[in-house]
Amino acid sequence: MENGGRLVCATGLAWVMIAAAAAAGGSAYRTPESSEIDVSLEDSRALDVTERISSTTERLVGARYVLNPLGEGDAGGPDSDPRLRYDAFDCTTFVETALALALVDSSEQVAPLLDAIRYRDAVPSLANRRHFPAAEWIPDLVELGFLDDITRDIAGDAVVAEVTILNSEIWDRRRNKILSELPEERIPDGRFRLDIWPLAAARAGYRGIPSGTVLSTMRVDRPRLPVRITHQGLVIVENGKHFIRHAADEPFGRVVDEPLADYLDRISGYREWQVVGIHLARVQEPDDWRRFAEPPHED
Numbered sequence: 001m002e003n004g005g006r007l008v009c010a011t012g013l014a015w016v017m018i019a020a021a022a023a024a025g026g027s028a029y030r031t032p033e034s035s036e037i038d039v040s041l042e043d044s045r046a047l048d049v050t051e052r053i054s055s056t057t058e059r060l061v062g063a064r065y066v067l068n069p070l071g072e073g074d075a076g077g078p079d080s081d082p083r084l085r086y087d088a089f090d091c092t093t094f095v096e097t098a099l100a101l102a103l104v105d106s107s108e109q110v111a112p113l114l115d116a117i118r119y120r121d122a123v124p125s126l127a128n129r130r131h132f133p134a135a136e137w138i139p140d141l142v143e144l145g146f147l148d149d150i151t152r153d154i155a156g157d158a159v160v161a162e163v164t165i166l167n168s169e170i171w172d173r174r175r176n177k178i179l180s181e182l183p184e185e186r187i188p189d190g191r192f193r194l195d196i197w198p199l200a201a202a203r204a205g206y207r208g209i210p211s212g213t214v215l216s217t218m219r220v221d222r223p224r225l226p227v228r229i230t231h232q233g234l235v236i237v238e239n240g241k242h243f244i245r246h247a248a249d250e251p252f253g254r255v256v257d258e259p260l261a262d263y264l265d266r267i268s269g270y271r272e273w274q275v276v277g278i279h280l281a282r283v284q285e286p287d288d289w290r291r292f293a294e295p296p297h298e299d
Contacts, residue, residue, distance in 0.1 A: 029061075037107040037110070040101075041056060041105065054236045056101040057094075060098075063088060065247050065248060067249070071126075072126060079126055083115065091231050096118055097114060103289050103293070109293035113292050146289075150282045155201065162196045166190065196276055196277040203265065209260070211238075214280070215233050215235050218275070219275055233246025233263075243258055244260050
């Protein structure tokens, strides 16, 4: 959800650390089979969750970008896209899939755990999806224990509290009419506060962000654009170097590894819809995640 003023998960021109063929516009990506996912999970079993999120998503770098690639599949409803896939992502579905992969023991557990991450009460439906990042996606996943909000810990005195106001009236005035199927009672109603690290301070201090952190980019408040968080990715630290692993639209059209300094410098140049700063939430392992991941037992 990001490029100038467009609400899509995207990036602008930047150097990226991907295979030469992919960077040149070719496609070296091959969708992993379930057996390969199982091997990756087994290989990373001894790592902690913040290391696993890096290890288990390495195989997904190069997957193509598709806006809104996941739906409710055979659960029914207006969006019949699959509930799980490894061939295509947008920015948020990549992060959601990464969260599931960082926790599970086997490929069979990914789909049910992904449902718990994407849907309220783990029940797949368009109405139950966590559509609104500041109002429900971030606070819900923090409350469930999948994420730990570390923005204030990292930003220190530089942190600011940004408020997103959302209700059905504001939603009806929005410029982008996607999700028009949502009933009025499904629109969050209220003032939703989120700690944000201002962009200038983040550009100077990004080396303090730990690996395994979900980075969410927030724009300035605009009355006809009720969703202010427009992009999400994973901060990965390897050999002392910080980069963001994210599903990027233009001009790459794929999942890429981009130096974090380059990403922050680039988004600071947006003029049409300026970036306020970033929110940081580190991945963690909920005590009870297995209750979501185990397929239902038949009587």
